[in-house]
Amino acid sequence: MFKKTWLKLSVLVLAASLTLTACGGNSGGNKAANAPSTGNNENAVQGEVPKEVSFTIGYASGDPATKKAIADTVKRFMEANPHIQIKDISETTSSAYLDWLKTKDAVGEFPDLVEMRDTEVFADAGKIVELPSDLLDLFNDPPMVDGKVWNAPMQVNAPQGIIYSKKAYEEAGITELPKTYDEFIDIQEKLKASGISPLVVGGKDIFHMGFWVNKFLIDQVYANDPDWNSKRTAKEVSFTDDNVVQAMTDFKELFQNYVDKGWLSTGDNQTASFLVTGKAAQLYSGTWMFTQIAEADPNYEFGFYAVPDRAGNVNVIGLPSPAGWSISTEASKDADKTEAIKQFIRFFFEPENYSLYLASINAIPSTKEPVTYETGEQMKVALELIADPNVTKSLAINNWWGDNLIPPQFRNWYYKLLQELVIKDGDVLDYMKQADTEYDNQVKANAM
CATH class of the missing domain: 3.40.190.10 (Periplasmic binding protein-like II)
Incomplete structure (x- = not known):
């Protein structure tokens, strides 16, 4: 099992390392290579008024940089899609994220779209659904639980x-x-x-x-x-x-x-x-x-x-793990809400937007499509660790x-x-x- 997983990771990391541009400097600051995507629906009929829809989103906020990166993406998405409203209910306490999610579930506030870390726990409890098949092609061999993909992986685990x-x-x-x-x-x-x-x-x-x-x-x-x-x-x-x-x-x-x-x-x-x-x-x-x-x-x-x-x-x-954006079972019962969530996921992983998220937290991309952003000397070390076959992951x-x-x-x-x-x-x-x-x-x- 270990060797098989590492072979898959090698392919993924090779792709990731080729899409990050390392540049010297001590500050470690980053700059996205492209402007953010508008996320407009190109398939919409001209003159048609989009149906208003809303959904909730939940994610861990213990790390300020990641919280800001996600919040910024949500803001850009709603600006580009004013008919879709996203209510941010991100975790805001120092308690464990798992405990926070369980509390939200107990009071009937489990997020429609949730950053999932304990995938098997919530999949077994019937709280999340499989990632829709039309989103699977976005990613490089995402990990499976019970033979199913439950997450849109937000990034690859970094050292x-x-x-x-x-x-x-x-x-x-x-x-x-x-x-x-x-x-x-x-x-x-x-x-x-x-x-x-x-x-x-x-x-x-x-x-x-x-x-x-x-x-x-x-x-x-x-x-x-x-x-x-x-x-x-x-x-x-x-x-x-x-x-x-x-x-x-x-x-x-x-x-x-x-x-x-x-x-x-x-x-x-x-x-x-x-x-x-x-x-x-x-x-x-x-x-x-x-x-x-x-x-x-x-x-x-x-x-x-x-x-x-x-x-x-x-x-x-450094090994991949089943984690990332997951759709709640309850949200999946609403076709309009599900479509809006899928639209957000596609928006999140569009290279122009995804590069901004990755650059904010110095992360390794999980997508098939190349994503570029400038990195400092510190991130270059992290990428070298991931790519080095002599380093145990x-x-x-x-x-x-x-x-x-x-x-x-x-x-x-x-x-x-x-x-x-x-x-x-x-x-x-x-x-x-x-x-x-x-x-x-x-x-x-x-x-x-």
């Missing part, structure tokens, strides 16, 4: 890594990027000795915790066994196994020794400010942060790299699907457990025993 201040590195006497994890720790010591907080973490937002958690899980677990989740469900492996304990020990020690002490009260949207004001030297995050940092301070010079493991191997987020703990799907509530519970592990200086093995118990309880509860 996460260290975004670092070049000035801080220079002042700390750091002249080379790390080739092993131990060398990375040596860098943290030098930064700490120079008087700056080595790392900022937006721990107030639970999703942000996953960046470091999954870095260590991928290094110690998924890089060697991409089917670990299914084996855990079958009780063939355990969170108390040496590899998981080592991963979470590394996590705990990093947070206790090198992360800014206010991490639990720092929001993800504050992390760029920590960097550009010199409060912290580094942030472990994704490519969507490049534009935010450049906008916060166009003169801020920063670099990007993937943190190697102890053996010097590089393992990153993986997924976060909750992004696997099929037999490797974890109980939907476990991810957030686990991240909160690890926050407590750090704060209370807990025993890693004891906490992993708790993880085993909770995982089994959630598997049992979901099977009922």
